[in-house]
Each structure stands twice: as C-alpha cells, then as structure tokens.
Amino acid sequence: MTIRSIAAIAAMLLFAAAAPGHAQDTIKVGLIAPMTGPFAPNGKQMQTAAQLYIQEHGDMVAGHKIELVVRDDAGVPDNSKRLAQELVVNDGAKFLMGFGLTPIALAIGPIATEAKVPAIITLAGTSIITEKSPYFVRTSFTLPQSAVIIADWAAQNGIKKVVTLVTDYAPGQDAEKAFIERFKAGGGETVESLRVPLQNPDYAPFLQRAADAKPNALFIFVPASQGGVVMKQFVERGLDKSGIKLIGPGDFADDELLNGMGDAALGAVTAHNYSAAHPSAMNQAFVKAYKAASGGGRPNFVGVHTYDGMHLVYAALEKTGGDTDGTKLVEAMKGMAWESPRGPISIDPETRDIIQNIYVREVKRGDDGELYNMEFATFENVKDPVKAAK
Numbered sequence: 001m002t003i004r005s006i007a008a009i010a011a012m013l014l015f016a017a018a019a020p021g022h023a024q025d026t027i028k029v030g031l032i033a034p035m036t037g038p039f040a041p042n043g044k045q046m047q048t049a050a051q052l053y054i055q056e057h058g059d060m061v062a063g064h065k066i067e068l069v070v071r072d073d074a075g076v077p078d079n080s081k082r083l084a085q086e087l088v089v090n091d092g093a094k095f096l097m098g099f100g101l102t103p104i105a106l107a108i109g110p111i112a113t114e115a116k117v118p119a120i121i122t123l124a125g126t127s128i129i130t131e132k133s134p135y136f137v138r139t140s141f142t143l144p145q146s147a148v149i150i151a152d153w154a155a156q157n158g159i160k161k162v163v164t165l166v167t168d169y170a171p172g173q174d175a176e177k178a179f180i181e182r183f184k185a186g187g188g189e190t191v192e193s194l195r196v197p198l199q200n201p202d203y204a205p206f207l208q209r210a211a212d213a214k215p216n217a218l219f220i221f222v223p224a225s226q227g228g229v230v231m232k233q234f235v236e237r238g239l240d241k242s243g244i245k246l247i248g249p250g251d252f253a254d255d256e257l258l259n260g261m262g263d264a265a266l267g268a269v270t271a272h273n274y275s276a277a278h279p280s281a282m283n284q285a286f287v288k289a290y291k292a293a294s295g296g297g298r299p300n301f302v303g304v305h306t307y308d309g310m311h312l313v314y315a316a317l318e319k320t321g322g323d324t325d326g327t328k329l330v331e332a333m334k335g336m337a338w339e340s341p342r343g344p345i346s347i348d349p350e351t352r353d354i355i356q357n358i359y360v361r362e363v364k365r366g367d368d369g370e371l372y373n374m375e376f377a378t379f380e381n382v383k384d385p386v387k388a389a390k
C-alpha cells in the first residue's frame with residue numbers, strides 16, 4: 001500500500017466520522033416482529049408501515065439518523081426475549097417496538113425496565129401489559145376498548161343470545177370477560193363461551209358447537225392474521241346460511257384478509273380502531289402509499305399501529321432535542337396527541353396506554369367492488385375501560 005493510498009483511506013475515515021449520520025449518531029429502532037411462522041402477515045404489516053413512515057418523513061430526526069433494525073421472532077416469546085436483549089446490549093438500540101402477541105410483550109417488559117429503553121407495543125392488546133413496565137407505551141389497543149362497545153351495540157340492536165368464541169390466551173380472555181359483563185348489563189345473555197387454542201387452532205368443532213346453541217350472534221376474537229381461517233371454516237360448515245350474525249372486536253375482520261373471505265363476511269358488525277375505509281384525507285393517502293409499498297396489499301390495524309409507533313419515536317426525539325435517555329423519551333411520549341390514519345389519538349399520561357376513537361362498522365361491498373369495514377358510529381377518545389375502572 002502506498003503512502004498516498006494510506007492517506008486517502010485516513011481522509012475517508014475522518015470524513016465518515018465527521019459526516020452526519022455516522023454510526024455514533026445513528027439511533028437504532030429495534031422492531032421485533034413475526035416475519036415467519038403463522039403470524040408472518042403481521043410482521044409484514046409492521047415492517048412495511050415502519051419503513052413507509054421513514055420513507056415519508058426522512059431518516060433524520062433532531063440531528064440523528066434513524067435506522068430501523070428488523071428482527072424476526074417467528075411469534076415465539078423465547079426468541080423475542082433473546083432478540084430484545086441482543087438489540088439493547090449488542091446493537092445499542094434506543095427503542096424497542098412491535099411485540100405481536102401478549103406473551104411476547106410480557107417477556108420483553110423486564111428487559112425494557114432493566115435497560116431503561118422505551119418499548120412501544122404495536123399489536124399486543126391485553127389490558128394489563130402496560131402495567132408491567134414503566135417503559136411500555138402502547139399505540140395498538142386493548143381488547144376491552146372495543147369489546148364493551150360491541151356489547152352495547154348488540155344489546156341495543158335486538159341481539160339477545162350470544163355465543164362467544166375466543167383464542168384461549170390473555171387477550172381472548174380479556175375480550176370475553178369485557179363482552180359478557182357488558183352484554184349482561186345491557187340485558188343480553190351469553191349462552192356458551194368457547195375457547196380455541198392459540199397454537200394450530202382448528203375452529204371447526206367449536207363453530208359446530210356454536211351453531212348447535214342457535215344464538216342470534218357469534219362473538220369472535222382471534223388474533224390478527226387468523227380471521228381468514230375462521231371464516232373459511234365458518235363457510236365450510238354452512239354457517240354463513242344459518243342467520244347467525246358475526247360480531248366482535250375487528251381483529252377477525254382484518255382489512256388485509258377481508259376480500260379473501262368473500263360474501264360470508266358481509267353484514268359482520270365489529271367495533272375497532274381502524275378501517276381501510278376510514279374517510280379521512282390522511283387515511284386515503286396512507287392506504288394508497290401502503291399499497292404501493294407492499295406491492296398491492298391493503299394496510300390493516302397492525303400496519304397503522306406501527307406507523308404510529310414510528311411517529312412516537314420521531315416526535316419524542318424531537319421533543320427531547322435528540323436526547324436518547326429512555327426515561328426522558330417516555331416522559332416526552334406521555335400526553336402526546338396526533339392524527340393517525342385511524343383518526344385522532346393520544347397517549348394517556350397516566351397509563352401510557354392509547355386513547356382513541358372506536359368505530360362501529362359493518363362489512364359491505366364498496367364502489368370499487370372490494371369488501372370494507374364501513375364505519376357507521378364513532379365513540380370518541382375511548383380509554384382502556386379496565387384501567388379506567390381501577
């Protein structure tokens with residue numbers, strides 16, 4: 001190597017060190033998402049939406065370059081825990097984000113607390129999670145937020161007898177409890193409560209039992225990306241001809257999968273925080289941009305939660321002037337309010353949980369021939385009712 005080339009390399013290194021966006025100034029956001037396995041569609045929504053946010057808003061915030069680091073946990077909590085540890089300790093990530101299932105969020109809580117790193121929950125929806133670490137901030141939802149609203153709607157719209165069918169883990173139990181209590185208070189009766197395993201679920205025998213009970217409506221909660229399978233088995237058993245109305249939180253009526261469900265989904269009424277048909281200018285632009293970024297697929301609530309999670313990263317860093325102290329960042333996030341593709345949202349300064357509108361929607365065919373959750377009633381600024389009752 002000549003003296004001249006050594007000098008050239010030294011100059012390049014010096015330039016790189018001084019240039020904005022050098023590794024030292026880079027802030028890593030660790031997105032822990034199921035990129036493989038049964039929940040892979042959720043991982044794709046998270047990654048696409050987070051990247052879209054960065055593409056739209058640039059990758060520089062308060063003088064720092066933002067780098068999204070995506071890690072695939074395949075939806076397995078042991079993986080998520082290991083990945084969170086690696087992201088914080090080896091990669092120096094200043095934010096953790098994602099967490100597709102409640103057990104994953106619960107596994108990551110102690111790591112966030114220990115490392116004092118903000119952990120933004122963009123899917124898991126069990127009420128209690130945010131109480132498990134002062135570094136949790138949630139941009140998704142809680143199941144009771146929508147379960148009580150659909151319970152009121154059902155009781156007030158001639159539905160007397162319901163069977164509930166939920167995935168048998170914490171968010172399903174939260175949804176079931178919130179619905180049953182509220183529906184009973186409104187004069188309704190839940191005649192049977194069915195719980196389906198989270199792993200390798202076969203809904204068919206449960207759907208048959210639900211049909212045999214001859215309810216007016218079937219309340220369904222399954223985690224995001226599983227709605228297509230339930231609807232397929234619902235149709236295979238001929239239940240779409242039974243006159244049983246489908247109701248629930250909107251997780252099963254996923255905007256990404258809805259078109260694949262076909263006419264059987266028509267008339268399903270759900271309460272939820274996001275519809276691809278939400279008629280704001282911001283949402284219309286978001287849906288268009290997401291489709292372009294994903295190769296045609298529609299965004300669903302998982303994508304929107306993550307898009308908003310990235311907003312929280314940007315807005316918190318702007319507020320701290322680029323200070324990455326985790327405690328200061330969480331403080332900055334408390335009380336933050338902004339417009340999301342789903343409508344106006346804010347972070348409850350008391351609980352670090354999300355306050356948002358919950359919409360009641362019905363599946364209808366749109367003018368473009370596609371199926372949509374058409375919003376027809378809005379409940380504004382809904383807090384998690386479980387924490388509100390404490």
Ligand code: DHB
Binds near residue numbers: 102103123125126171
């Ligand atoms: C959870 C996961 C989901 O995909 C969903 O739609 C709701 C809740 C959860 O594990 O908390």
